[in-house]
Amino acid sequence: MIREIFSSIMGEGKFVGRRFIFIRFKKCPLNCIYCDEVSKGEGECRVEVIPGTRNFKIYNEEEIEDKLVEIVNSLKTPDLFAVSFTGGEPLVYAEYLKKYSKILKEEGYKTYLESNGMYPGRVSFFDYASIDIKLPEHFEDIKEEDYKKLYKNELKTIEKLYNMGSDVFAKVIIMENTSVEFVENIAKDLSDIGNIMLCIQPVTPYGKVRRMPTQKKIFDIMSACGKHVDVMCTPQIHKLLGML
């Protein structure tokens, strides 16, 4: 279920630059062409021994699940902002996630969800949430009706978290072929939900994706979205810094 736990600087979105502990779950039902988490399902479970050192202890699956609080406590640093549940797709493991995010909250930690938003029915409370809104070009081949369903679910997830009082924002990964109008329409839909920040994240070339969007594309998208919502843009800074 859990693939790795480590301490790093948040490299994406509204809280970029803050210190986080990352709990990464394994599986994900989607298959984004740019996904930098290729080992979705298999592989060992590794836990950083000392924050930021990349020294890992290998655990077996069951062992780590019961020791989660102990492990998080061992990675706590004075600058810690929150504990991120990411993946893969953390909401694949919704029951475990609900139980442990509540326990960690009771222990005094702020909780942060990083999700693709495909499971609105499984969402529980998090202090902060980053919900991806996927675009059709993120997939090798997606039927229009499947994309529409995914999009509807993503908006529903954001709305649910917003109404629960989570500090939720939307993240859109943009590519060189991303349409300005398409992202502007997303911004309009977000503004109908409430005061939701839109974080534009230029794709980091990976796998079959070879190029980042141009500066013009980034500025055009930001200007168009800025008519409707609060918008910011950041690349994945942890990769620039060579961090996990």
Ligand SMILES: C[S@@+](CC[C@H](N)C(=O)[O-])C[C@H]1O[C@@H](n2cnc3c(N)ncnc32)[C@H](O)[C@@H]1O
């Ligand atoms: C690995 S995903 C895990 C959480 C969830 N499955 C999702 O997609 O939101 C974490 C974040 O990394 C982003 N990401 C993955 N590969 C990327 C890449 N090559 N360039 C930019 N962002 C990427 C995803 O879009 C998502 O916002």
Ligand SMILES: Nc1nc2[nH]cc(C(=O)O)c2c(=O)[nH]1
């Ligand atoms: N440093 C760092 N920041 C991140 N923000 C989101 C990440 C993720 O994979 O969910 C991530 C990650 O993997 N590392």
Ligand code: SF4
């Ligand atoms: S939804 Fe997230 S984990 Fe799943 S393939 Fe896309 S980027 Fe990767």
Ligand SMILES: [Mg+2]
């Ligand atoms: Mg990542």
